[in-house]
Amino acid sequence: MVRFGIGYDIHRFEKDRKLMLGGVEIAHDKGLAGHSDADVVIHAICDALLGALGKGDIGEHFPNTQDAYKNISSLLLLQRVQTIIEADGYRIGNIDTVLQAEEPKLNKYKEAMKKTIAKALAIDASLINIKATTMEGLGAIGNKEGIAAFACAILEEKKGDAD
Secondary structure, eight states, rough: EEEEEEEEEEEEEETTTTTEETTTOOOSSEESSSSOOOOOHHHHHHHHHHHHHOOOOOHHSOTTTTTGTTTOHHHHHHHHHHHHHTTTEEEEEEEEEEEEEESSGGGGGGHHHHHHHHHHTSSGGGEEEEEEEOOOOOOHHTTTSSEEEEEEEEEEEESTTTT
């Protein structure tokens, strides 16, 4: 059996925070506001993976009302989602992600994001794709108010011990 999920996240910029995207610290004068490290890439991937399982969303599993998740690395949340995937008898087929950001320019960080995400999930980096686009000056993202990310994921059912 193959299952598909989609995820989305958006956060506004905030001064005096690190900008974390795809588990990588990005050089920028602002970070993203949020309870955790506000990594929109990882949050969108978590939602896509949880959606593929029919297991709700990141906010249900890691609520922003709990101090345990205050400033937590989103990579830790992703690893916990991977544990849920494995417990349900699935493995990741692939993940495709689109970042929407007017600033900063992200092309030089995409490969590091892929490798970091792959390491956190204990999968091959070839199963992950990261794309980045601007909003051509349109809307909140285009006005440089924040960053958003979409993610799609395919999960494959494990069959037997050889998988």
